[in-house]
Ligand SMILES: Nc1ncnc2c1ncn2[C@@H]1O[C@H](COP(=O)(O)OP(=O)(O)OP(=O)(O)O)[C@@H](O)[C@H]1O
């Protein structure tokens with residue numbers, strides 16, 4: 001179902017246009033998707049089932065987990081739906097919500113059950129299902145984990161139109177910030193590998209030690225059966241200042257490009273100097289919400305200008321060179 005030219009590197013190239021950094025997570029996702037469809041094409045056993053490599057994306061808030069999967073789903077011409085674990089846990093009827101997600105997958109496949117059965121489901125905010133979480137009128141995180149486990153293992157689920165969808169070959173991608181996992185990992189680090197001789201390749205050992213272990217996830221609050229269904233774990237990392245600058249100014253649908261288009265539509269050229277982006281990035285780093293606070297700071301800067309522009313058609317250009325200086329307006333002669 002995946003086109004031949006959709007190779008892992010082609011997927012990464014596409015993701016690169018929209019998502020800055022996170023190279024490791026991009027590669028892992030690309031290979032997971034690619035091998036999923038190659039397995040379906042070549043490795044089906046007698047029952048038609050394949051050994052799946054579901055993926056877990058772990059990384060700090062606002063660093064691109066949801067963006068990565070949204071971008072991936074836009075690129076791939078396969079049925080792809082997103083379900084939010086938070087909303088699954090907020091209802092007493094988690095099973096119905098899961099069925100609804102499968103129904104959406106079928107809709108994305110234009111009603112073709114065969115195609116839907118090989119689609120991809122992204123379950124976001126999976127860390128909100130830690131077993132200690134449960135509020136009145138909701139399902140406990142653990143019971144939702146069990147409900148999800150069932151479809152991840154592949155059992156036929158009855159849909160509204162009385163048709164059955166078999167989830168055995170659906171690829172699951174889960175994402176979550178897992179706040180506090182770092183601490184757990186630091187504590188369990190002692191059980192990792194340590195170099196015992198100078199010959200040991202320290203890079204390989206470092207990589208093994210940086211891996212999130214299923215036991216870490218268990219300690220965080222995911223049940224072992226659930227972590228067992230997520231054999232591939234990819235980590236996203238904190239964004240650096242240069243990355244934040246690129247996110248604002250050069251990424252494909254960056255906020256700067258968006259506003260350049262809006263201003264152009266008003267007949268005005270918008271020019272923002274590199275220093276401004278660095279200043280905004282520095283503030284965002286202080287706020288510690290990844291790239292999430294960039295838009296707010298940027299819009300605060302733009303709002304007073306955008307307020308003026310429509311009433312002053314003689315303005316042809318706006319130049320901003322610092323976050324702490326007034327904008328310069330140029331008027332038509
Ligand atoms: N690596 C990135 N490249 C480009 N934009 C990014 C990146 N990371 C975050 N952003 C921007 O920040 C916003 C929030 O990112 P996203 O929703 O992907 O965060 P998240 O990792 O899912 O966080 P959370 O754990 O809080 O859900 C995105 O809409 C995007 O505009």
Ligand SMILES: [Mg+2]
Pocket residue numbers: 065066067124125
């Ligand atoms: Mg998210």
